[in-house]
Amino acid sequence: MNLPEINTNLFKQLRFILVETSRAGNIGAVARAMKTMGFSDLVLVTPRFDNALLDPEAVAFASGAQDILSGARVVGSVAEALDGINFAAAVSARLREFSPPVLTPRQMAGQLAAQPELHAALIFGNERFGLPNELVEKCNVLINIPANPEYSSLNLSQAAQVLAYECRMALLDGAPSPRQPAGDANEIGFHGEAASIEQIEGMYQHLEQALVQVGFLDAANPRKLMPRLKRMFARAQLEKEEVNILRGIARHMVGQRKP
Numbered sequence: 001m002n003l004p005e006i007n008t009n010l011f012k013q014l015r016f017i018l019v020e021t022s023r024a025g026n027i028g029a030v031a032r033a034m035k036t037m038g039f040s041d042l043v044l045v046t047p048r049f050d051n052a053l054l055d056p057e058a059v060a061f062a063s064g065a066q067d068i069l070s071g072a073r074v075v076g077s078v079a080e081a082l083d084g085i086n087f088a089a090a091v092s093a094r095l096r097e098f099s100p101p102v103l104t105p106r107q108m109a110g111q112l113a114a115q116p117e118l119h120a121a122l123i124f125g126n127e128r129f130g131l132p133n134e135l136v137e138k139c140n141v142l143i144n145i146p147a148n149p150e151y152s153s154l155n156l157s158q159a160a161q162v163l164a165y166e167c168r169m170a171l172l173d174g175a176p177s178p179r180q181p182a183g184d185a186n187e188i189g190f191h192g193e194a195a196s197i198e199q200i201e202g203m204y205q206h207l208e209q210a211l212v213q214v215g216f217l218d219a220a221n222p223r224k225l226m227p228r229l230k231r232m233f234a235r236a237q238l239e240k241e242e243v244n245i246l247r248g249i250a251r252h253m254v255g256q257r258k259p
């Protein structure tokens, strides 16, 4: 059997981020899921127990993926975990009213393969609570595994395995098709450099301040204006230059000029 030639650099495009994981075994099992599919960049955001990388249950579940587990980084915030990332994907069993565009794992994997310039992160939630809405609203996309509607919540590491498998298949196959013309809601395409999550977050803060200052947004009663705007901007998949334009508009709204 001819095995496909593997460009291992492509597998560095993707980071797995686990937020506030409660069970050490799940962290080990995610490390194993990643390694079996060729991924290695694992970041843990405030696991809910001490010594996550040395925990005996984590070590046991990692099995032969000890190197991924011991190479993982433990950080104190999602912002730190997203350092260097320009495409953040919230992985969630729950669909929300204020959500970025929803993709299946296969569609997400297709995006990754089609855009080697992306530095993407898959963000997985806590076993009981999943991911908070405020975090999901900041992401470029929400990935939902379209499971049995009557029982759709997978174990954390099994969800990671599904994502890792789909991404591996897409990266091995190469880009599935040329980018779709703009207008297909499920196809995410950048023409220039994708804005980083940090740049987009800075723009939201700037815009929010400007909207308050011009009296459009009532800080005491904001209703759902910012979540709605974030959902709208997430649909647009902002590029760095576009974020700069929006910041320029915010500056002008409050009468500031760039020095």
Ligand SMILES: C[S@@+](CC[C@H](N)C(=O)[O-])C[C@H]1O[C@@H](n2cnc3c(N)ncnc32)[C@H](O)[C@@H]1O
Pocket: 091, 092, 093, 094, 123, 124, 125, 126, 127, 128, 129, 130, 131, 143, 144, 145, 146, 147, 152, 153, 154, 155, 156, 157, 159
């Ligand atoms: C056991 S689930 C958490 C369930 C939690 N009750 C919720 O509402 O999200 C743990 C994590 O696995 C992932 N997950 C489980 N099932 C999923 C699905 N059907 N689609 C996407 N992600 C899923 C998500 O990252 C989720 O945060």
